Amino acid sequence: MAARRITQETFDAVVQENVDEFGLDPAEALAEAVEQFESQGVDLTNIVKAVQSGASEDAKDNQTHTVLQILESLRGHVGTANVDGMPADLKRFTEQCKLGFAQRYLAAQKDAYPTILACCRKVDGEKASLLAALDALSSLTDGQPDLLDAGGREFLMGILREHPDDPAVTVLAVRAVRHCCVKHEQNRQDLVKAGVLPLLTATVSRYSAQPELLCEACAALRVMTFDDDIRVPFGQAHDHAKMIVLENSGLKVLIEAAKAHPDNTSVLSELCGTLSRLAVRNEFCQDIVDLGGLTFMMSLLADSLDHQDLVKQVLSALRAMAGNDDVKDAIVSAGGAELIVMAMNRHIGNAHVCEHGCASLSVLALRKPNNCRVIADSGGLLVALQAMKAHPKALNVQKQACMVLRNLVSRTQELCPVILELGAEPLIRQALASHQDCGDLAQAALRDLGCEVELRELWTGKKGSLTQ
Structure with a gap:
């Protein structure tokens, strides 16, 4: 209800x-x-x-709420030639918007968007005022991407084109673009058609030495590859990822930027997270290896095992890259299986690390018997079961752990006795009983382990309901 x-x-x-x-x-x-x-x-x-x-x-x-009082004052500035008090009011408006979504929502309900956009246009030639206006626009659209219209899109694109050498202006414009694209497929498509992707990749290259702007540009690129708008049956996330790579040298740009920040875990997390969204084709996965990305990630994971967020992003990137069978072997040959197991053991209490770690091991093991043996020898069997024990209520951990176990024994049946001796069967059955969405994966794992499993015949080819 x-x-x-x-x-x-x-x-x-x-x-x-x-x-x-x-x-x-x-x-x-x-x-x-x-x-x-x-x-x-x-x-x-x-x-x-x-x-x-x-x-x-x-x-x-x-009587009225403070955010609406400020909004009314801004409307007065828009309607007059004197804008002396506008920057101060814009800053106060931004402070109110950052208090919470309720303030932003109330302002939007009272037509704040056209007022703020009018302020942006009015102060375009004055930097301090423009910064205040862009910050207000970015804050207002946070969580409210539906506000963006054609006029706002043209304004943001114009700012990115006209101020490429101004980091303070660029970071706010990029942030506004990102806010307007989260959970909004049409805005993403419209901005991509308007040429936002080359502007974002150029920003990564131009400001690779500036962490804040680099992270903001990476986040905006990553959002362009999302498929998170439930109102749209089919998005263009895959097409956008291909455009970033093929038309804008996205992989090379990101890997080069990563090499400039060997000790900045926040920047490296953003870059690895963005790379994972771009590894959508077989050749892209291999390109990352050829550009030195795999070597870089292996060193990064080995040196940063204590940093949970960075570990999670590296594991996510490795999982995506392992979609290529040759890259699977390269990761295992580089010691990736051992490092993944070490990372999971170090952060066994973190459900996200366990999920991404199990997912990475699962992909590395798929159709690769030799990799399965390396994973087993590295402690992958035990750490997957430990993850199941540590996070019984985490659906994704249970699903990925079941997938690991299934892939490990699918073509290496000699591992079945070892896995069963470690207590896999009761853990899988517990996941099956606790999580309905885990059913297919859990049953597949039980089946391939040689355990008794009830397989329901949902349809026999005869007339009647699928549920009969």
């Missing part, structure tokens, strides 16, 4: 009623209203949970 929602006006009216009718002070009235609506199952995510402010306590008709 979907959660109930209310308008900001309804919430504010109840808060005011608690003050007027029941004599509560503002803080108590606010807390009472929150408790009242939450007890009724109302979702208050989009509601600003604050007492309205006004010119005076008696001027109730003038």
Whole structure:
């Protein structure tokens, strides 16, 4: 059942009623209203949970939320030739937007987007004001990509083209592009058609020595390869990844940038995460190896085992690259299996590391008996089972661990007794009982291990329901 929602006006009216009718002070009235609506199952995510402010306590008709007061002031600046106070108001507006999604949502409901975009255009020639306006636009669109229209798209593209040598302007424009593309396939496609990809890859090259801008550009490139808009049945994530690689030398650009930051784990995490999104074709996986990416990642993983986020991103990249059978062998030959097992053992309490570690081992083992033996000798069997024990409620960990076990024994049956002796069967059956979505993988693992498993015949080719 979907959660109930209310308008900001309804919430504010109840808060005011608690003050007027029941004599509560503002803080108590606010807390009472929150408790009242939450007890009724109302979702208050989009509601600003604050007492309205006004010119005076008696001027109730003038009471409004701070973000709306600032917005009204900005509208006044847009309508006049004097913009002296606009930068200060834009900064205050940005501060309000960064307080939470509710403030951004309320502002958007009151037509903040056209006002902020008008401010951006009005101060385009003055850097300090332009920075304040871009920051406001970026903050407003965070979580609200539907706000972007053709005018906003043209403005952002113009900024990226006209200010390529200004890092302060570029980072805010790139951030706004990223915010407008998360969970919005149409914005991604429109911006790609407008030429955003070469601008983003050029930004990575130009500012490879500046961590903040490099990370922002990598994140924006990565978002262009997402398929996260549930409103669209088929996105163009794969096509965008190919364009980044083939038309804009994305792999080379990213690997070269990574070499400039051997000790910056935040930057390296972003770069590895972006590379993993681009390894979508067999030849791209091999290209990463040929460009020195595999050697770099092996050294990086060995030197950074204590950094969870970086380990997770490197494992994700290795998993993607191992889609190429030749790269599988190269990773194992370079000691990748041992390093993956070490990383999982080091962070066995982290579900994400265990998930990506199991997924990497699973892909390395697929159709590769020799790799399976190396993984088993490196402790891969035991660490996969340890991950299942450590995270019984984590569906993805259970699924990937079942996949590892299944792939390890599919063509190397001699490993079955060892895996069973380590207690794999009860763990797999527990995953099967606890997670419905784990059913096919768990049953496949049990089947290939030689365990008794009930396989349902869903359809016999005769008329009737599939569930009969």
